[in-house]
Amino acid sequence: MxxxxxxxxxxxxxxxxxxxxxxxxxxxxxxxxxxxxxxxxxxxxxxxxxxxxxxxxxxxxxxxxxxxxxxxxxxxxxxxxxxxxxxxxxxxxxxxxxxxxxxxxxxxxxxxxxxxxxxxxxxxxxxxLLRGITAHMLFQHVRPLRAGDTVLVQAAAGGLGLVLVQWAKALGATVIGTVSSEAKAALAREHGLDHAINYREHAVPDAVRALTAGRGVDYAIDGIGGQTLVDTLRAVRAFGMVASVGQVSGEVPLDLSMLGGGHNVAFARPSMFxxxxxxxxxxxxxxxxxxxxxxxxxxxxxxxxxxxxxxxxxxxxxxxxxxxxxxxxx
Structure with missing residues (x-):
């Protein structure tokens, strides 16, 4: 042998x-x-x-x-x-x-x-495990999540999205998530999602504003990049935060004016590694x-x-x- x-x-x-x-x-x-x-x-x-x-x-x-x-x-x-x-x-x-x-x-x-x-x-x-470590990093170290916060999770029915939805709900947040179909919306709701937005049917920033009485979310997590990241920035309240954790759709050169001015949005690009x-x-x-x-x-x-x-x-x-x-x- x-x-x-x-x-x-x-x-x-x-x-x-x-x-x-x-x-x-x-x-x-x-x-x-x-x-x-x-x-x-x-x-x-x-x-x-x-x-x-x-x-x-x-x-x-x-x-x-x-x-x-x-x-x-x-x-x-x-x-x-x-x-x-x-x-x-x-x-x-x-x-x-x-x-x-x-x-x-x-x-x-x-x-x-x-x-x-x-x-x-x-x-x-x-x-x-990898997704849980990411969720802990986002909700404990990047911006500690508090009960009563409103969170936007892009791709809420994906592998990371479903973990983020559950984790945020366990911390007492209201969670809004984007999906591409009613089947994915149903799955995300089964995991605790409060509000699903089909991004193929609705402009995400407008839908978020409608769900938050025009205010926007306190915290948004985007793993998509590209134009989606631009929409994410537009869905956050003044002095809220966006965390970018991926770029499936490609990078967007970030125009810093989108963070300042009347927006006043904090932006994080945390590294799990x-x-x-x-x-x-x-x-x-x-x-x-x-x-x-x-x-x-x-x-x-x-x-x-x-x-x-x-x-x-x-x-x-x-x-x-x-x-x-x-x-x-x-």
């Missing part, structure tokens, strides 16, 4: 930036975990828009070839020198860099591992996410595809037809 058979891992590799077709399926022999590392055998892998940004080169990876993916759940398979507090066979999850989650197994810095309680399923945490680079903040946000899961935060998994179909997962996410999260199964 090949002595390295247990060290083999299937993986998705990028050799050049481009569309989904650059995601290639291959395999590798993993070295033993080094000092401060563990080997994790994945059971569920989250698919996120940041993976698309990495694949396209919008957010370049440190070097190519590279394995994308920044979120997964799995089981500790081996422990390197100097690692404490973890055991072989223990269930863990992680989110954030270094990339490499699109694999059946990988070596990972042990400090990234978040121990999972028995009641939290692997698929659930793989669908929610920047936050998780701080080990303390990472663990704080991860534990907050686990606490929300125990308190009723629901995961909506739209599809589970085999790891080898990562390119199809990217295409479906880019098409925007899915509601909820997409997972890859190793």
């Amino acid at each position: 090949d002595k390295d058979i247990n060290n083999k891992a299937g993986q998705i590799v990028i050799h050049a930036y481009g569309d989904a077709s650059v995601l290639e399926h291959g395999s590798v022999i993993l070295p033993p975990p080094g000092g401060g590392e563990i080997r994790v055998r994945h059971t569920a892998i989250g698919v996120n828009f940041v993976d698309i940004y990495h694949r396209s080169g919008l957010y370049p990876l440190p070097a190519l070839p590279a394995v994308p993916g920044v979120e997964a759940a799995g089981v500790v398979e081996a422990i390197g020198p100097g690692v404490q507090g973890l055991a072989v066979g223990q269930r863990i999850a992680y989110a954030g860099p270094p990339a490499g989650a699109y694999s059946t197994a990988r070596n990972l810095p042990a400090e990234k591992a978040i121990a999972l309680p028995d009641e939290v399923a692997d698929d659930t945490v793989a669908a929610l 920047g936050m998780v680079a701080d080990a303390g903040l990472y663990r704080e946000a991860a534990q907050a996410t686990l606490a929300r899961l125990k308190g009723g935060l629901r995961a909506t998994v739209a599809q589970v595809l085999p790891l080898a179909q990562a390119a199809e997962a990217h295409r479906r996410l880019e098409d925007g037809a899915n509601s909820g999260a997409i997972l890859l199964r190793p």
